[in-house]
Amino acid sequence: MPLSSITCIFKINIVLHHYNTEDKVLLAVDCIIFGFDKEGLKVLLVKRDFEPEKGKWSLIGGFLKKEENLDQAAIRILHHLTGLNNIYMEQLYAFSKVDRDPAERTISVAYYALIDIAAHSKDMVRLDSAQWWNLKIAPKLIFDHNRMLARAIARLQRRARTKPIGFELLPEKFTMKQLQTLYEAILDEKLDKRNFITKVNSLGILIKLDEKDMTVSRKGAYLFKFDKANYDLKIEDGFNFKI
């Protein structure tokens, strides 16, 4: 056995001497997936199929595995329970009340994301258990999940004002009306059409296309797309997105 291996074992022994008296806990990950479609802002919930609280509505959740980090766990859990893929989630907060899960000491790190429901519906398998709920009528959830949801909404609203979160989840081409409706849904307030357009245009991160969406009015509405390259450039120059 080479000397370096011996050194290594020795080091681990010292380590264990210090760490092994510490408590270990279950680390859960719960996902708040907001979705947007014509009807407004929704949240994806599942009917829990195991105890405790079996049969009640819950956020999409699971447990961290030793060989993955939290971001990876969130992606895996979301995919496993819904089929959703390529969803970028952002860490929200760690919830740690001692008795938050009556079954066992569990700390939960919440993640959230906002997606275009139509664009992801083909990935959504397992629709038996996972369902979109209108935010305004979302049901009582298990444990502290309603608190998680409330915090996620607050964060989403703040985030929508400072990051182009809204642009990225519309179809690639969208009308100004769609964009405004999205922001009104997220911020839960009416916005003035003219002021909204002025502000969005002043950001300089939209490309107006020659194409029109003729499906919703006789006149038709011009389509726009998000100018990601230009947005990234501006960010590098210290540009401060703000709606």
Add this chain to the structure above:
Amino acid sequence: MPLSSITCIFKINIVLHHYNTEDKVLLAVDCIIFGFDKEGLKVLLVKRDFEPEKGKWSLIGGFLKKEENLDQAAIRILHHLTGLNNIYMEQLYAFSKVDRDPAERTISVAYYALIDIAAHSKDMVRLDSAQWWNLKIAPKLIFDHNRMLARAIARLQRRARTKPIGFELLPEKFTMKQLQTLYEAILDEKLDKRNFITKVNSLGILIKLDEKDMTVSRKGAYLFKFDKANYDLKIEDGFNFKI
């Protein structure tokens, strides 16, 4: 044995059936304690006295115990390593890279706070290991602690602009100059004296005292104190603090 007890045992068995295959992990809490004194903004670091990385500089950290939540753990750990008491810390982020601690799989939830160094120096025992470091010259830290520190600085700057974090950590009575210097230290930028005073006064949450601080200039500078009661009232009315 009453029936309800039997029910309870049965329920726990079902639970274990589901939870007991999950991995458990160590959950660390690391504290980024910012301090302010005449020399500027500092951060409290400790020389680690156990393996791995014994002798290197580190944030103040420890492990969550089963019977406490994360906020409580942060307070206990900070008190144990420094003697500091009554420090309100805010949760920052959960760091979870798989190999972030080479000794064992550990997820760390970071907390941060900003305190008045002078006001707390009497509580600071164990100064052998814990030391204030000027933010600009803070050393290389163990694990991912430098990333934690960087994230905490960004959060502190955002927070200083939207919460009166700055007012609360000065001595009870302070001069406008002190307040401005504090904000300049946190935001790491020079502010215009007249504009700063105008803005602070417009918030209407300072009380000007008749007293002057004569220690730093011949003319003397009026002392102010933070009007917490009025601030709380304004917050209830939807007042939006912003500097």
Add this chain to the structure above:
DNA sequence: TTTTAAAAGTGTTTTTTATACACTATAAAA
């Protein structure tokens, strides 16, 4: 007592940003 020095204190102008507000244009369908 006068002068000096060091920091405190004070307003105005300009620019930018936010808000309020209502009519015209277009094109398909009737």
Add this chain to the structure above:
DNA sequence: TTTTATAGTGTATAAAAAACACTTTTAAAA
């Protein structure tokens, strides 16, 4: 050709942010 439903557009006012420099005070020194 008229109707209808939605798209599209501009200006005036108010509020907030930013730029900018001189006067006041008082203790200490001359």
